Ligand SMILES: [Zn+2]
């Protein structure tokens with residue numbers, strides 16, 4: 001990439017070797033990416049909105065600096081960022097005085113329209129993305145789930161599912177079994193399909209889990225392809241055993257999901273730490289970078305911290321639920337209330353979230369995802385007699401930007417520039433879409449949000465845009481965040 005001199009070529013090359021399969025990556029004919037592929041109407045994104053836009057007088061925030069400036073946008077691309085830009089009458093002018101003008105959020109971890117645990121997530125690429133936009137997230141990266149182990153069939157299925165899209169998105173590929181065919185298909189994904197991040201499961205015994213021997217081979221394959229290995233790190237064998245013992249003890253409610261050990265200790269966090277350490281060692285042995293998804297416990301975070309201090313390339317992704325919630329909800333006597341908090345790895349006891357927040361503020365953890373994987377209360381009720389059958393997953397794609405602001409910026413733990421880094425820029429960098437995404441600067445996509453720090457509203461299932469009838473962040477506070485150049489105003 002560095003050898004290419006012309007920006008035009010660079011753009012083409014960048015498109016080709018994107019770590020992700022960003023749908024609009026090949027459309028350099030500009031327009032709004034969404035409008036360009038014609039999905040606007042179904043999602044309510046209007047392609048007839050002005051193609052020339054001036055956002056005036058806001059505080060423009062990037063990952064490392066902020067300044068009061070105007071942002072001029074043409075056809076979905078940022079043309080200029082500087083104070084006092086003069087424009088003609090044909091330009092729509094938006095006053096952003098007193099507000100923050102930021103790169104839209106990028107959620108690195110979502111599951112839209114996914115079949116899982118005998119059910120399907122309630123949000124598809126339409127409702128999930130509408131929710132994302134309403135909450136200030138303008139791009140997400142979803143996990144393609146193979147069909148009967150086939151990556152190609154999986155991608156085909158997800159290309160169909162994502163036809164409802166109204167904003168940019170990318171794909172990681174989940175690997176749910178390991179053999180020579182899968183190994184060959186990984187080459188096709190990287191070389192022909194632009195997918196270059198692969199997630200391996202050390203949990204979900206009997207379905208997605210692969211053992212250490214196979215994980216080692218998979219890491220070697222990632223290294224040879226220059227792809228990024230991601231792991232869901234839990235000791236799947238021990239979690240399985242612990243869950244079985246809970247049932248034997250007669251603990252069938254959602255609290256059993258958190259306990260999963262006969263000693264009435266919150267043992268599962270250690271199983272996350274153990275698996276994280278093991279994945280780090282295996283990746284280190286192969287000498288390939290590792291991305292640990294949904295870091296939920298102090299134990300796992302400390303393993304990442306140690307590894308990074310020793311010079312290993314390990315990226316840690318906390319998710320919003322792990323940062324701000326605690327497991328007390330799993331003991332709620334109302335099953336529906338408790339069940340909505342069931343996800344894996346489990347939300348931990350109070351204290352873990354605070355430690356993860358501190359790790360995020362110090363850079364031990366680098367970016368925030370959601371693991372948005374939403375089931376409504378009817379679906380969650382599949383596990384009314386056995387917590388093992390509760391579909392795992394919580395919402396967050398719409399709330400992430402609000403909650404990171406609320407818990408991290410308002411509390412003074414991170415600066416506004418850090419906020420942009422952990423919600424957008426770092427993700428764009430890791431997955432090779434920076435500076436097209438994750439920055440407010442000339443030439444970048446106009447995935448811009450305007451955040452009003454003086455506004456406030458209450459998050460509720462009654463007003464959110466997800467199709468779920470519940471929200472794990474019920475009652476939390478958010479800020480108005482609009483995405484004007486994506487056909488807005490999108491706001492709550
Ligand atoms: Zn996972």
Ligand SMILES: [Zn+2]
Nearest residue numbers: 109110111371
């Ligand atoms: Zn996930």
